[in-house]
Amino acid sequence: MRKRESRTAGGEVVKMMVTVVDFLECAHQLPDMPWLTTKKCCNLHGHTYKVEMDIEAEGRGGIEMEDIVVDFGRVKEVLRRFDHRYLNDEFKKVKNYESRPTTAENFATLLWQEVQEILPAGTFVVGVRVWEGFKGDQSNLVTLSY
Ligand SMILES: [Zn+2]
Numbered sequence: 001m002r003k004r005e006s007r008t009a010g011g012e013v014v015k016m017m018v019t020v021v022d023f024l025e026c027a028h029q030l031p032d033m034p035w036l037t038t039k040k041c042c043n044l045h046g047h048t049y050k051v052e053m054d055i056e057a058e059g060r061g062g063i064e065m066e067d068i069v070v071d072f073g074r075v076k077e078v079l080r081r082f083d084h085r086y087l088n089d090e091f092k093k094v095k096n097y098e099s100r101p102t103t104a105e106n107f108a109t110l111l112w113q114e115v116q117e118i119l120p121a122g123t124f125v126v127g128v129r130v131w132e133g134f135k136g137d138q139s140n141l142v143t144l145s146y
Contacts, residue, residue, distance in 0.1 A: 028087035054127035104132035
């Protein structure tokens, strides 16, 4: 495979980043954890999750596909595996997540891990933002950054 460098007209090597945005409808239920101030999340319920994922490719030799950082469709295939699903069951299918509660924080790290696995060499997830219960300014936002 031919290696490609991304250079500006001035010759500097640059990194490229794209942000993939998607919405997922998921059901989940949290166990009765001591840190829950209200117990409403212990009931089966659902959210619209907004997911923004920043993906970066190294400028020098890391970009394997011509002219793009990543195939958005492949990333969305991974994200959509969780759409219209019960997250508690989905977490049980992923190593090291089997007994973790389905918090937005854990969902964000799981999505990070699952997408990173399908990326070509030299391409990395560098940021994830997950809004749980996406309702404009009433959302709960979790941000992870590399
Ligand atoms: Zn919830």
